[in-house]
Amino acid sequence: MPAARTVTPDGDVILLVSGESAAARAAAHAQDDDLTAVIEITDVAPVSVPHRIRGRAWLAGWLTHVRGDDRAACAALLAERRPVGELLGLHGRPSFVMLRLEVGEISVDDLWGAEHVDPEELATVEPDPMVNHETELLQHLAAAHRDRIADLCALLGPRESAGTTAVPLALDRLGLRVRFTGDGGSSFDARFDFPAPVRDVCDLRRAMHTLFAAAGHR
Structure with missing residues (x-):
């Protein structure tokens, strides 16, 4: 290597x-x-x-x-x-x-x-501005905000979310990808696009707040 x-x-x-x-x-x-x-x-x-x-x-x-x-x-x-x-x-x-x-x-x-x-x-090609932060941010979201990540399921329309776990899987300047896994082990991924591409961590905080707020209003 x-x-x-x-x-x-x-x-x-x-x-x-x-x-x-x-x-x-x-x-x-x-x-x-x-x-x-x-x-x-x-x-x-x-x-x-x-x-x-x-x-x-x-x-x-x-x-x-x-x-x-x-x-x-x-x-x-x-x-x-x-x-x-x-x-x-x-x-x-x-x-x-x-x-x-x-x-x-x-x-x-x-x-x-x-x-x-x-x-x-x-x-x-230019590196994504989140590339040096993605690991830390995903781990933080998974450890401290898993309930809010799970709430994003509300943005997917009618879907059974009981017993479903949600883990943030990938993050880039355009959005967040979450993997939802049910009790039976079946899983699916959902991509949540940001309102606009983020340029730095400050932009990301605002974009994530917008996503969480939208999920909370469903």
């Missing part, structure tokens, strides 16, 4: 891996399209809920070492995610190396369905 990863402005994926890893050894002498590789990314819900895997993505392409003048630029990109100077041996002998995956194909299978993604989109 990479210690860190990031995406370059050109859409390549930069991976920080142990110099002793199989990937690093295989890529040591690879040139251009010599070595093909697939990265599988699994998205697991940060709360206790049936069927916790929210999605998987597969990125296939060509793997090489990051060399020469590219090392400094790629290290700077990785450093935006986590400190990497010590791992890269900037203060001594390197224990980790950087690999580049030139992406040729992307497949995604998640809560919205399965589809192929144009690799060029990887270079232009």
Whole structure:
């Protein structure tokens, strides 16, 4: 598993891996399209809920070492995610190396369905503003506001909610997804869209208040 990863402005994926890893050894002498590789990314819900895997993505392409003048630029990109100077041996002998995956194909299978993604989109996509807060916020909602999350079922129209548990499953700038599970173990997901995309945690608080207020008036 990479210690860190990031995406370059050109859409390549930069991976920080142990110099002793199989990937690093295989890529040591690879040139251009010599070595093909697939990265599988699994998205697991940060709360206790049936069927916790929210999605998987597969990125296939060509793997090489990051060399020469590219090392400094790629290290700077990785450093935006986590400190990497010590791992890269900037203060001594390197224990980790950087690999580049030139992406040729992307497949995604998640809560919205399965589809192929144009690799060029990887270079232009922006992270969701909630990505760094989602885990903490979902865990807080599940621990401290589960009754209010369950009240959102009122927004779904006529539906039997007795004995149903509700757990917040996913959160992004556009809305909240909740998994409702009945006594018999059957479950369904419901998506609650915000009135407008949220830009930060302050926006999110207002959006959640609006959702809870709407559910309370049903």
